[in-house]
Amino acid sequence: MSAPIRPGLHERFRRGLELSPGRTAVHTDTTALTYQDAHELALTWAGTLLSAAPEPPRAVGVLAAKGTEAYAGMLAALYAGAAVVPLHPGFPAVRTERMLRDAGVSAVVADDQGLAALRALPRDPGVPVLAPGRDAGPLRQLRPSRNLALAEPRPVAGEDVATILFTSGSTGRPKGVPVTHRSTAHYFDVLDRRYDFTPDDVFSQTFDLNFDCALFDLFCAWGAGATVRPVPAHAYRELPGFAKETGMSVWFSTPSAIALLRRMRALAPGALHGLRWSFFAGEALRADDVEDWLRAAPASRVENLYGPTELTVTVTGHRWDPRRSPGRCVNGLVPIGAVHDGHDHLLLGPDGRPVADEGELCVSGPQMTPGYLDPADDAGRFLHHRGRTWYRTGDRVRRLDDGELIYLGRLDSQVQIQGWRVEVAEIEHALRSSGAVEDAVVVAAAGPRGTELYAFYTGDARPAAELAGKLGEVLPHALVPKHFRQVSQFPLNSNRKIDRRALAASAAHGIGVG
Structure with a gap:
């Protein structure tokens, strides 16, 4: 069992730094950053961010594609004691402007795409922009200086916000979800006890950084001193070759990637023989997709993970067992497993009362967000029951006889015909x-x-x-x-x-x- 981690999310990276200072922390198509390089950049950028205003920033936006600015920028925000707000440079300008405002972002780290997105905003965001090696133009520019570098990351408390992620709401506008350092500490402690990741592992990163599952890739890898390898779009055309070339051993994606790779004839028997772990989340996982995947990755263990952003990335997991799992499937879908240690769950029937076997999944425990950025969004999403607060997922699940859960669909996907x-x-x-x-x-x-x-x-x-x-x-x-x-x-x-x-x-x- 691994030693307990310190509360700050960035301490996951620091643990990797101790294990693998000269190894590669992240390797993109154009850049490879060692743990030591990324650490020094983050200390310099964090000090630069802190120099921009009398008060330390509460939230730092990272508006960049998967490159140095994105990865070192996320670390820099955390090192500065701020919440990191990953943003997608390809999102509509009005949406980006709203997220910057709602999250209370007081500084932004940007690359070329991020600068273009900032310039396209309806109004000047009015916050300093750290865009290393670039001219920010009319925007207020911060220029990193080693003279400003921090000696150590700023300390944080468990209740401090580590990251703010935005999820689409039923109203059509993004809802901000703050995730605390305490929540991420519990989450990654569960994962450390569940998996055997090592410095020799290479993690795929198929998710954009504004999607919560990207945190799994980054901080599982960095906590083990392993390497993160973003998967560019062109790599899907020849994924077996890309996986072999990069030494990829841990895969994580939505189940839709399986169908895509099947169409590209990339799931030939043994094609992904180097994988030892394969994770899927974000959508219902089908049993026949798992079987196709395992023919291509016969040495891999497969897990179906489930969890809304409001419960810190994922909060259940089912490990596929070829002898047992097929008989547990419902409508061809793989179980999502049991809720993480330290959490309770209950199922609500149509009348809003707890039921035994099938209903809306509600979860309470340390991974639950303290509430949305806009308190008005809390209405209907949180339940007060038995003296506790529960998050209502909006997902219908069935409890199997061994206590595991299986996803049946969204409440709003059930229709009357x-x-x-x-x-x-x-x-x-x-x-x-x-x-x-x-x-x-x-x-x-x-x-x-x-x-x-x-x-x-x-x-x-x-x-x-x-x-x-x-x-x-x-x-x-x-x-x-x-x-x-x-x-x-x-x-x-x-x-x-x-x-x-x-x-x-x-x-x-x-x-x-x-």
Whole structure:
């Protein structure tokens, strides 16, 4: 068992520094930073950030692609005792402006793309910008100086905010989620006890840095003195070669990556033989995807992880067992496992009362956020019960007989069709199992006769009557979609999850559906 870590999230990196000072902490297409190099940069940049105002910054935005500015900038923010706010330079200007304001960002670290994004804002953000080696133009520029370097990172308390992440809300505007150092300390202590990462590991990084799962990659790797290797878009075309060349041993992505790699014929038997751990999160994981993945990565252990940002990255995990797990699946989906040590959970029925076996998952424990940046967003998301506060995930789960949980879908994905309560995951599973399609996504949209089901599928185009007939053999008539559309691939959102909203909008407008 590893020794307990100090509360600051950046202490994960410092532990890696002690283990691997001369090893590579992060290796991009253009840059390799050793632990020592990244540490010295972060100390210099942190001191520069602190010199910009009489008061230490509460939050530092990092507006950069995956490069030196992004990784050293995140460390610098943490070293300065501030909350790091990872931002995507490709997001719309209005959205970026709102996130900067809502998070209370008082300084920004930027690269070329980040500077372009700042210049495109409707108004000057009015905060100093650290853009090493670049001209920030009309923006107030901070120039890093070794004379300003800190000797040590500033101390933080457990209740201090380590990072602020933004998640899309039902209102269509981003909701800020503060995550404390205490929450991340508990989270990574759980992971340290669960996994055997070493300095020899090379972690993929498929997630953008504004997505919470990127924290898993970074701080699991850095806590072990290992290397983080961002996966550029072009690498997916020949992932086995990229994985072999980089020595990749730990993979983490959304399940959508499996379908993408399958289409690119990158999952040949043994193609990813160097992987020893494979993690998937962000979407429901299918059993047949796991089996395809394991044929390509036979030496890997596979885990299905689950957790909303509000519960610090992930809060459950199921380790795939080829003998036991297939029989635990529901609608072809892999269990999400049991909640992390130190947490309690309960399931709520439609009437809002606790139920034994199936309902909305609520979790309470040390990984839970203290609340959204805007307290108005807390309404309906937190439950006070048994003298405790619980986060309502909005996810329907079933409790299996061994206590593990299985994800059934979002509460709002369950629709009423002709008086039937319809779970779209059941229809999607039936379509995949029919042998007629490769993959399927079912959405509900308003049609001429009320709410109707629309099925989007990949694979060869098939007559709608054929698909409806196959489903009619296993599903009640009301559960058979009225519309089918073949697509080459499903749209993905910025977090590389299947964009169900885009599909629903397409269905609602009748675009190519019929």
